[in-house]
Amino acid sequence: MKNNIIPAIRLTLVCLVFFCGIYTMAVWAVAQLAPGQGKGFTITENGKTYHINVGQSFTSDSYFWSRPSAVDYDAAGSGGSNFGPTNPDHLAEVEARIDTFLVHNPGISASQIPSDLVTASGSGLDPHISVQAAKVQINRIAAERNISELSLEELIDKNTEKPLLGLFGTERINVLKLNLDLESLK
Incomplete structure (x- = not known):
């Protein structure tokens, strides 16, 4: 022994x-x-430092909304809700997010809402949304800011990140960068 x-x-x-x-x-x-x-990837805008690789909460009608977070955008601990797709609590939460989105975006039907605007990512800290998720919000933001829809589409195109090497992943948009560029349109 x-x-x-x-x-x-x-x-x-x-x-x-x-x-x-x-x-x-x-x-x-x-x-x-x-x-x-x-210390992560940061950008400084108007004297304020932001972490671009961590999701941020945007809920104002004058901004592009982020993907929901299961951890309330707390970078100290990432995690998903751990609910399965048929869990009644999860379905109720998604339905509430759909209802909220429809209230703030009249003229949009539930079938037009991309899933990344109503479901949290696995980490709860995803800083990106799909191009479709950004485009479905154009009408609301254009009306709120009195900006042409065409200029918002150009802003989305400018902020669209292509797949790695043109092969891996999908096109996506960092919501923080998009909203900071949106602020510079004033």
Whole structure:
């Protein structure tokens, strides 16, 4: 038994030193070489700093709305609702989001609402919406800001991110960047 315990204790101590010290310092050193020195991707607009890779809450009628968040956009802990697609609580929540969207966007039918505007992402922090989700909001924002729909479509086109290497993923729009550009239209 002594032959097994001593090597196990040694291995535990080696792993503690390596993973708590050496590995942590190596990850920290690599992060210092990255843009933002490991603090994430940020942009500063009008003296305020925003994290562009974390979802933000936009609920005003004069802005493009974000994807709902199961964690209330709290970057300290990401997570989904863990409800299945047939869970009654989940269905009621989605139905309430659809109803809210329809109230704020007259002239839109429930079938025109993209799923990413009424369902939370797996992390609850997705900063992107689909191009369709942005376009379905154009009428509301144009009326609220007294801006032409054409200029909003151009703004959406300008902020559309293409798939990686033209192959991986879908076209998407970072809602924070889109809304900051929307503010600059004033």
